[in-house]
Amino acid sequence: MYIEGKNAIREALSRGETINKIMVDKNFQGRKDEIISSALKNKIKIEYLPRQILDKKSKTLHHQGYIAETVDFTYSSVEDILNKANEKNEEPFVVLLDGIEDPHNFGAIIRSCECAGVHGIIIPKNRACQVNETVIRSSTGAIANMLIAKVTNLKEAIEELKSRDVWVYAAEASGENIFSKTFRGGVAVIIGSEGKGVKPSVLSYCDGVLSIPLKGQVNSLNASVACGIVLFEVLRSKK
Secondary structure, three states, X not given: OEEEOHHHHHHHHHOOOOEXXXXXXXXXXXXXXXXXXXXXXXXXXXXXXXXXXXXXXXOXXXXXXXXXXXXXXXXXOHHHHHHHHHHOOOOOEEEEEEOOOOHHHHHHHHHHHHHHOOOEEEEEXXXXXXXOHHHHHHOOOHHHHOEEEEEOOHHHHHHXXXXXXXXXXXXXXXXXXXXXXXXXXXXXXXXXXXOOEOOHHHHOOOOEEEEOXXXXXXXXXXXXHHHHHHHHHHHHHHO
């Protein structure tokens, strides 16, 4: 797997992630550079290549002259996420994604979750975007600080959260106005797919449905935008 772009690679280096080598635009050779210096310090191989070769290797087309070759992303478990909350002496704050397919949306959601202090994200194993180069790039480094669990059955994950006293809410139209809701205890938020939203079978497992009141003619928000609004409203309410 490749990690592309300065911010994403900088975060990976700071976290001590396993990087096999970093491919760098040969025009950068000899310059004083944070990423190059860090790679040399950690004895990571640096390969200087022409820009056009980096362009061919790039999956995102926004590598900024840096592509790191690393091991595949390591997923966590739901238990890992709950343990992280416990270790920080915080009530669990979790996001579940029901069929998000756009890697740019997934990356943006990871970034919002990291900024909001979410302990982890749960995604389904099938029929949904998995962590790839575009997701990593779109998260602008936030993925280095985020636990992501991949589960076979999203409904079983919801049941596990509820058994641990976590309130589970779906973000959907025709629900309770989120700005009138008071949140207490552990909270999990489900964000549905870009086209279909949260599946009815998943909705039936939730403790409630939350909606963002809209004033315009368009009846829905981008999934990553909606996720950000919901997360920070939960934080605001708890304060």
